[in-house]
Amino acid sequence: MPTTVEVRAGDRPYEVVIGVGVRQLLPGIVERLGARRAVVVSARPRPWVPDPGVPSTVVPAHDGEHAKTLATVEDFCARFAAFGLGRADVVVACGGGTTTDVTGLAAALYHRGVAVIHVPTTLLAQVDASVGGKTAVNLPAGKNLVGAYWQPAAVLCDTEYLSTLPHRQRRNGLGEIARCHFIGAGDLSGLTTEQQIAASVALKADVVSRDERDTGLRHILNYGHTLGHALEIATDFRLYHGEAVAVGTVFAGRLAHALGRIGAERAAEHEAVVRRYDLPAALPEGVAAEELISIMRHDKKSAGGLSFVLDGDGGPALVAGVDAEAVRQVLGEMPRQPLDALVADTAEPAGTR
Ligand code: GLY
Secondary structure, eight states: OOEEEEEOOSSSOEEEEEETTGGGGHHHHHHHHTOSOEEEEESSOGGGSOOOSSSEEEEEOOOSGGGOSHHHHHHHHHHHHHHTOOTTSEEEEEESHHHHHHHHHHHHHGGGOOEEEEEEOSHHIIIIITSSSEEEEEETTEEEEEEEEOOOSEEEEEGGGGGGSOHHHHHHHHHHHHHHIIIIIOOOTTSOHHHHHHHHHHHHHHHHHHOTTOSSGGGGGGTTHHHHHHHHHHTTTOSOHHHHHHHHHHHHHHHHHHTTSSOHHHHHHHHHHHHHTTOOOSEETTOOHHHHHHHHHTSTTTTTSOOEEEOOTTSOEEEOSOOHHHHHHHHHHSOEEOHHHHTOOOSOOTTOO
16 A cells, blocks of 8 residues: 655645656546646666656656756756747646756746656655645756746655666665654654555645745755765765765764764764664765865855754754864764775665565
């Protein structure tokens, strides 16, 4: 039986359905929306592209940060127009988080907004990116700098897709699951993959329903992300998002301890959790602390200073104006490993069943 989580954000609530084969629910959802035509933007091969049950066309997409550009949005919108997609029709995004991000933005802009249904195919997209309505593309000046809040009409997390993923891609999704440990979900490592997805989505649904527009509480979803984003950029995205967030989570624990917000035991728990999921816990060799600090100063939430979501007595909170010297010191104390070793495909992660 699939699991359903309701998200109450935007104009109307929508369902995230998680389970084996749930992409088959797509035609029923399209029918309920009253759409007569659909464009399916897909980063997956044809046999895996879901059938929307109405006249449709498939637009090929490429997963990856390098495809998350305004040029891709323009290309998708041009293809929607060429197919004659109307305001009451629907776009379906089938692929990883970068594909749901860029397709979501195209749907938000085309005709000033057409319905979009996400069919995320990676663990990362299922546990985080496809849920909550954030859509975005990158600029040379930074990640996710152009975007819109556009809630999907439904999200279908079909766990059959996960069997097609390279092992490293699955581990990538575990980075977002690991950080849930510190923002209210507790230990998810012993659960089945479907339960881990459902728990992560339920946590996000709760946060997003209380702060859709990221004005306060939603910041906690970015646990481990300030350093994580900087590591992605500094390694030209060779370190995947979830891997970078895992390293960022270890760092967040150490920094919170250095600032007196948490004890040594809680800080050590960060590294233990990350290692439990077989995720990287060290900084890549050759990436200078000063480069990371400079990138982190340009983080959207930093406004020129250094801001991190950090654990503390009252739970995680966005801490602004963190002293650069403290950050430099904690970065200096982090273990280092060659980048190739950090991204090496290792054995089946313990947190996945
Ligand atoms: N991935 C963080 C958020 O959706 O707010």
